[in-house]
Amino acid sequence: MTEFIHKNKRLLTWALYAGAGLALILLIGDQLAGLKAARIVQTLISGVLVGGVYGLVALGIVVINKASGVFNFAHGWMMVVGGMIFWSFFTVSEISLIGAGLLAAATMLMVMSTVSWRDLRQPRNIKITIAGIAILTLLMTIGGADWRWLHALTGTFAGAILTGLAVERFTIRPLIGQPLFTAVLMTLAVAEVLHGVTQIVWGTVELNLPVFVDPQTNSRFRPIRLDAFKDALDGVAIVRVELVIAFVLALVAFVGFLLFFRYTSVGLAMRATSEDQQLAQSVGLRVRVILAITWAVAAFLASIAGVLQGGAVGLSLNISFVALRVFPAVLLGGLESISGALVGGIIIGIVEQFGTLINSSEQMGTNLAPYVVLMVVLVIRPDGLFGEKRIERI
Amino acid sequence: MKSLCALLVLLLLIAGALPGLAQETLDYPSDLTECEVDMTGETLRIFHFGDLSGPYAFITQPIVSALTDAVNYWNGRGGVCGAQLEQVYEDTGGNREAAQSVYDRFTGAYGGDLDLLLLYSSDDGELLREQLAADEIVSFISAGSVESLYGEDGQTPGWLYASNPLYINQFGSFCQFVAASPEVFPDPVIGFVTWPNAFGRAGTEPAAREHCASLGVPVLEEPQFFLPTDTDILTQVQNAIDGGANIIYTNTLATGPALIAGTLVDLGMEDDVKLAGVNWVMDTSVGILGQRVLKPNGLPSTDGMFGSMPFLWWSELSSPAVQFVTQQFALNERSATEQNIAYLLTWGLADSVIETYIRTVNRVGSLSAVTGADIRETVETMDYQVLGGLLHHHYEEGMRDATLNRIAVLKYANTDMSGFATGPDDAMFIDIGGSMGYVPIVHALTDFMPVPQLRG
Secondary structure (H helix, E strand, C coil): CHHHHHHCHHHHHHHHHHHHHHHHHHHHHHHHHCCCHHHHHHHHHHHHHHHHHHHHHHHHHHHHHHHHCCCCCCHHHHHHHHHHHHHHHHHCCCCCHHHHHHHHHHHHHHHHCCCCHHHHHCHHHHHHHHHHHHHHHHHHHCCCHHHHHHHHHHHHHHHHHHHHHHHHHHHHHHHCCCCHHHHHHHHHHHHHHHHHHHHHHHCCCCECCCCCEECCCCEECCCEECHHHHHHHCCCCEECHHHHHHHHHHHHHHHHHHHHHHHCHHHHHHHHHHHCHHHHHHCCCCHHHHHHHHHHHHHHHHHHHHHHHHHHHCECHHHHHHHHHHHHHHHHHCCCCHHHHHHHHHHHHHHHHHHHHHHCCCCHHHHHHHHHHHHHHHHHCCCCCCCCCCCCCC | CHHHHHHHHHHHHHCCCCHHHHHCCCCCCCCCCCCCCCCCCCEEEEEEEECCCCCCHHHHHHHHHHHHHHHHHHHCCCCECCEEEEEEEEECCCCHHHHHHHHHHHHHHHHHHCCEEEECCHHHHHHHHHHHHHHCCEEEECCCCHHHHHCCCCCCCCCEEECCCCHHHHHHHHHHHHHCCCCCCCCCCEEEEECCCHHHHCCCCHHHHHHHHHCCCCECCCCEECCCCCCCCHHHHHHHHHCCCCEEEECCCCHHHHHHHHHHHHCCCCCCCEEEECHHHHCHHHHHHHHHCECCCCCECCCCEEEECCCCCCCCCCCHHHHHHHHHHHHCCCCHHHCCHHHHHHHHHHHHHHHHHHHHHHHHCCCCCCCHHHHHHHHHHCEEEECCCCEEEECCCCCCCCCEECEEEEEEEECCCCCECCCHHHECEEEECCEEEECEEEEECCCCEECCCCCC
């Protein structure tokens, strides 16, 4: 018997999971059978749309991991900082010229000194820095309240770049060559620093970020009602416009990054760096610059996610916890997979919603179902659905 | 309406439009016990910790502001019986481990000086219940769960004293209101849509369901839970409605009630399903956040939401306590977002602490001789109108929570402050954080009435 089990271990494992999966399907199927089609469709829509936002958050974590191998625990707080910067520019009617100028100056100085602080001494770089400061400051302050989108987007872009570069320069770069685990722990410290900075600068009170607002009613966009399918679904399903916008933006970001990593020299360099930093450096790739770009890109992605999440439910320190909810999505899709982040996010979104539909009273949707799915997938595919299978020679 | 006219005065004060009034400092509204012991040169520390940066930050952050203002007020007048007040606090972010760590640090650093601790969270209350008893430290908490105040059996009073009724009793009191208002709630069925922590679960116990059912108000057995980070709770709200609920009750605050109200509007159910909740839903923050989603009539989604109000509110300016706090709020140039329940009640809490210490020191002879047991003895023998009527401090026969409650409704003011807005055309708008917003008003629908005792 023992020998039989030992010989057929893999087959038995699969049979066990197949049995568990079948039982789960029967159980869920029984639960869903009594529901109207509209509820099931509604749950699916909600799951996909919420999952899109999860995917966007997951993408930021994956980008860092793909380039540096570091799992960034500070991503949630980067979301908060990005969202808060956007809020500062979006809701303040008169942007302080000095404040905008300081932000622009800090950003440009960090950008131009990416390779070395000595680069700032070169006359050409000085000119570029000054021009950059002038342009960013102008874009952040030009016009009145009607230009707030431009102010906010420019300010958020500059703030995200500054945050990403600062984190990389002062915390991650000194750890190049050190064990990866040290860098991972450093991201935990960065998270606490960003937490503190956010509290000091913006306080802890939740802020209203009216980005998904119908200008005519000054209210959130009305959801789209799928009345045309009322008879077929035996009810009406609705689609929340702000979640659709967030989902579309997430898709655009995914397509952009897929193309970026596949077809641009910087993207290819990032992939090479992620494979082996020392080898990449030995073939002439500027690892420092690539890591800096990666962190800046991740901070920008986090900022977008922060704005979308903040616009949907309000901007508070709580949104940092969204990143924690996204971890199963990252692992499910594969730590290094761009498309895996999206697919993982959507799967977790759907699983959460259906778990809630079936049993919200025990929080099955948020506390149990995503992790059960993650566990099953990791057992079958240890590198995630789209993760790269590593073969290490000993 | 008198309360609405009073609100106009309040708003003008906030805007700084009546600086002259602000110059005439109102007398402290409380009849504090006379000092029999001179505490000059000593420091009376007010210890507190809780979630100042997590899900409760919207409510709790103004606690620090109010205590800061209260401490400055007293120290600027020579202190309490000569003793200077000092605020000692830390943020736990709503994290239990952090709460334990801060508690250990406080007790380690201040030892015998820590006789009285202010807590905000039911979770912290449950966590520290046994430790407070072991360390003989009295704690004032806003409401608290059954377990935190009375133990798992609901019959063992501890060292925590709540200034509001237990959440489960508030829910029972709401059921009484529903049963007595068939014209507003025909064929009522209540469903819980709430947060999954100790605060959120309070009221979902079988005892509460049985009490409500006995009044002819059935409550769905399965509560629906969501997290403060959720962006979409259509599924939970629809689950409750499909279960038969036409009243949704929630133990959430700030974004929580606003999210449920917005979801009801999204579903087109705002007229069919009423929304109600614990005392924290009657907060300014909810009135402001509810404006993200407007009903088809143009009013915020939270318009008409019911809730408990076991204390006075900002608009009840006939009360000297509210007048006084309103003036202090203006004098300290606090922002409109801080004008919430927590700021108002924390002045009351500070008053309770001061009165408790004065009575205790008068009895034991000196501040340094005061122990937690002395404080407890004082608290249990006190019958005190906090700040002259903002709250009632009276714990007899093992009671650890307040026993009176009112039911109120959240509405929005109309342009001439003569009543409630019926739509955007007759609504008053003020600048709220950079954009024009409706003016939320909490209006009491009942007098103070005894709450049912449902803790088992």
